[in-house]
Amino acid sequence: MKIGILGYGNLGRGVEYAISQNPDMELVAVFTRRNPSDLKINSNAKVVSLNDIEQWQGKIDVLILCGGSATDLPVQTPKYAEMFNVVDSYDNHKQIPTHFENVDNAAKEGNHLALISTGWDPGLFSLNRLYANAILPEGKDYTFWGKGISQGHSDAIRRIEGVKNAKQYTIPVEEALETVRKGENPTFTARQMHTRECFVVVEEGADKARIEQEIKTMPNYFEPYDTTVHFISEEELNEKHGGIPHGGFVIRTGKTAGNKNHVIEYSLKLDSNPEFTSSVLVAYARAIYRLSKEGETGCKTVFDIAPKYLSSKTDEELRKTML
Amino acid sequence: MKIGILGYGNLGRGVEYAISQNPDMELVAVFTRRNPSDLKINSNAKVVSLNDIEQWQGKIDVLILCGGSATDLPVQTPKYAEMFNVVDSYDNHKQIPTHFENVDNAAKEGNHLALISTGWDPGLFSLNRLYANAILPEGKDYTFWGKGISQGHSDAIRRIEGVKNAKQYTIPVEEALETVRKGENPTFTARQMHTRECFVVVEEGADKARIEQEIKTMPNYFEPYDTTVHFISEEELNEKHGGIPHGGFVIRTGKTAGNKNHVIEYSLKLDSNPEFTSSVLVAYARAIYRLSKEGETGCKTVFDIAPKYLSSKTDEELRKTML
Numbered sequence A, B: 001m002k003i004g005i006l007g008y009g010n011l012g013r014g015v016e017y018a019i020s021q022n023p024d025m026e027l028v029a030v031f032t033r034r035n036p037s038d039l040k041i042n043s044n045a046k047v048v049s050l051n052d053i054e055q056w057q058g059k060i061d062v063l064i065l066c067g068g069s070a071t072d073l074p075v076q077t078p079k080y081a082e083m084f085n086v087v088d089s090y091d092n093h094k095q096i097p098t099h100f101e102n103v104d105n106a107a108k109e110g111n112h113l114a115l116i117s118t119g120w121d122p123g124l125f126s127l128n129r130l131y132a133n134a135i136l137p138e139g140k141d142y143t144f145w146g147k148g149i150s151q152g153h154s155d156a157i158r159r160i161e162g163v164k165n166a167k168q169y170t171i172p173v174e175e176a177l178e179t180v181r182k183g184e185n186p187t188f189t190a191r192q193m194h195t196r197e198c199f200v201v202v203e204e205g206a207d208k209a210r211i212e213q214e215i216k217t218m219p220n221y222f223e224p225y226d227t228t229v230h231f232i233s234e235e236e237l238n239e240k241h242g243g244i245p246h247g248g249f250v251i252r253t254g255k256t257a258g259n260k261n262h263v264i265e266y267s268l269k270l271d272s273n274p275e276f277t278s279s280v281l282v283a284y285a286r287a288i289y290r291l292s293k294e295g296e297t298g299c300k301t302v303f304d305i306a307p308k309y310l311s312s313k314t315d316e317e318l319r320k321t322m323l
Helices: A010-020 A050-056 A072-081 A093-110 A124-135 A151-158 A174-181 A208-216 A234-240 A273-293 A315-321 B010-020 B050-056 B072-081 B093-110 B124-135 B151-158 B174-181 B208-216 B234-240 B273-293 B315-321
Strands: A002-006 A026-032 A046-049 A062-065 A113-115 A139-145 A163-172 A194-202 A226-231 A246-256 A260-270 A298-300 B002-006 B026-032 B046-049 B062-065 B113-115 B139-145 B163-172 B194-202 B226-231 B246-256 B260-270 B298-300
Touching: A002 A010, A002 A050, A010 A026, A010 A273, A010 B246, A026 A050, A046 A050, A062 A072, A062 A273, A072 A093, A093 A113, A093 A298, A093 B315, A113 A273, A124 A139, A124 A246, A124 A260, A124 B124, A124 B273, A139 A163, A139 A174, A151 A163, A151 A194, A163 A174, A163 A234, A174 A246, A174 A260, A194 A208, A194 A234, A208 A226, A246 B010, A246 B273, A260 A273, A260 B273, A273 B124, A273 B246, A273 B260, A315 B093, B002 B010, B002 B050, B010 B026, B010 B273, B026 B050, B046 B050, B062 B072, B062 B273, B072 B093, B093 B113, B093 B298, B113 B273, B124 B139, B124 B246, B124 B260, B139 B163, B139 B174, B151 B163, B151 B194, B163 B174, B163 B234, B174 B246, B174 B260, B194 B208, B194 B234, B208 B226, B260 B273
Parallel strands: A002 A026, A002 A062, A026 A046, A113 A298, A194 A226, B002 B026, B002 B062, B026 B046, B113 B298, B194 B226
Antiparallel strands: A139 A246, A163 A194, A246 A260, A260 B260, B139 B246, B163 B194, B246 B260
C-alpha cells in the first residue's frame, strides 16, 4: 500500500511514524508547499513540491491530508479527492455535512474514494456515540474532554496584548464524571463539566492583573468556565508544558426493562494528540485502500466502514484471535 | 421490520423488551419448545410451537436466537439460518471458527444472512479490541470482567454436595487496572487480575468447612484465584443477590514516536447482563435486516458490519448529530 502525505506539521510527522509501525504500508512521498529542499523528513520518502502533485496520480494508493480544518482541508480534500483516494481529519463538527457534500461530489467525479473527519473526535468518539445509541435507545450521552491541551484556547490567550506564549488545559470535572457513571442522568452547565487551567508567559512589564482578567472574561472561550491562570517563565512552559496530551470520555447511560441501568464508557488518555490522530488516519487509510479495490467511490465517514477493513489481519485471524 | 424470537428465557424476554424500545421493529412471534399455551409473554406477539416454525418462512425478517451456547446454538443457528435471517449470541470463543463455518454454509444454502457471536463479549468488547489494535499496532491488550455474576462459576458451586444455591461474583482487581492504565504493560497471573466472591446457601446440617474447601480448591474455576466464601440464607441470597449484573473493561495501551503512551479504554457497567446482551442482539438484527435487503448472504460477525447499519437514523442524520 503506497501512501502519500500532504503537509508535514505535527500530524504529518505522526502519520510518517505510524506508517513505519505498519509493515503493509509504505510512505512514498511527502508533499509540501515549502521548498522541498528546505524540508528534512524522518523517513526515506521523496519530498515533493505540492505544485507537482498531479504527476503522482496512479502512483499513490491513498493520500493522507494533514492540514488544518480551518482553511486547508475545506479546499484540499475536495481538490485532491478528484485525483487520489484521500483521508482527512476535518474536525469542524458543524460544517461536516457541507464538507461531506463537497468531497463526495469531487471523489465521484474523479472515481476515487474519500474518508473525512476521522481521528478521535470526530472519529473514535463518534463511533462510540453511534454504537451506544443504537444499543441503548433510551438513554443520555455525555462527552467530556481532557485532561489535555486545547489548541484553540491556547491560541486565544496568545492573542491578548502582553502575552508571549500560553498553554491551556481543558480538565473534566471528576465529580461530574462520577454523577454520570452512577446513571443519575444529570443536566450540566458548561461550568459543571470542565475547568480550564492556563499557563501564561508574559512580556516584560506586562500587566498581569489585566491579562488574567481578559482571559477569565473572554466570552465562549473562558467566561462560561472556572478558569485558573498561572504566570510562569518561558523555560518552565517549555519544560513542563511542551507536550500535546489530550483525551476524554464518551459515556452513554441507558435503561432497559424494570428501570435497570447500563453504563457504556469509552475513554482515551493520550500523551500526544496529533500522533494518536495520525495513527487513526493511517488505520483508515488501510480501509480506504481496500474498499477502493472493491470498487467503492465517493465520500465515507467512520460510520460507513466495517471494522475489519482497519486491521491488517485476515477475517479468519480476526475471528480466531479477537472475537 | 418483523422479528421472531426463538427461546423465551432471560435473553428472549430481554429481546422482547428491547424491541419495544425500537419503533422501527415489531415482534411477531415467539417460538418455544414448550407447549405454547403454557407460555405467558409480555407482548402481543404470537406464541408458536417450534414444531411449526417452518410455516413462518417469509413472514419474519430476522429470527433472534435466544438459546444457550453449550447445546442450543451450535444446532439451532445453522438449522434456522437455512430458513431465516438469524442473529445469535454464541459465546464459546474457542469454537467460534467452527460455528462460523457451519452457519456460513447453511445461510448460503438457504440464501439468508446470519450474524453470530454478538453481545458484549464476544461483541462490543471484540469490536474494541479490533479498533484499538488497528490504531495502536505496538501495544498490549487487557480484558477484565466484572464486577458481575458468572453463571458458569455459580453453577460449579451448586454442583457441590450440600449446596442448595449459590451466586459467584467475578471482581477485577483495582490495582491491576490502575497499573494497566499507567501504561506499565504488566504481565499478570489470573490471580492478579480477578478475585472471586461466592455467596452460598447450604442444606441443613451441611459441612460448611468442607464446602468452602471444595470451592477454593476447584481446579480452573477457583484454585487459580483468591476466593472468598460467604454462607448466607436463601432469603438473603434472593434479596441481595437476585440480579444478574456484569460488565468489564477492555484496555489497550500502545506507543507512538518517542515512547509516547496512549491508553484506549472501553468499559461496561450493566445492571442486567442478559437484558444488555438482548439490546445488542436487537441492534444487530436491524443491521442484518438492512444488509439482507442489499443482497448479502452467508455468515457475518460484528467485524463485518459498518456501524451505520445498527442505527435507525439516516446517514445524513448520523453525520449531522453524532459525528
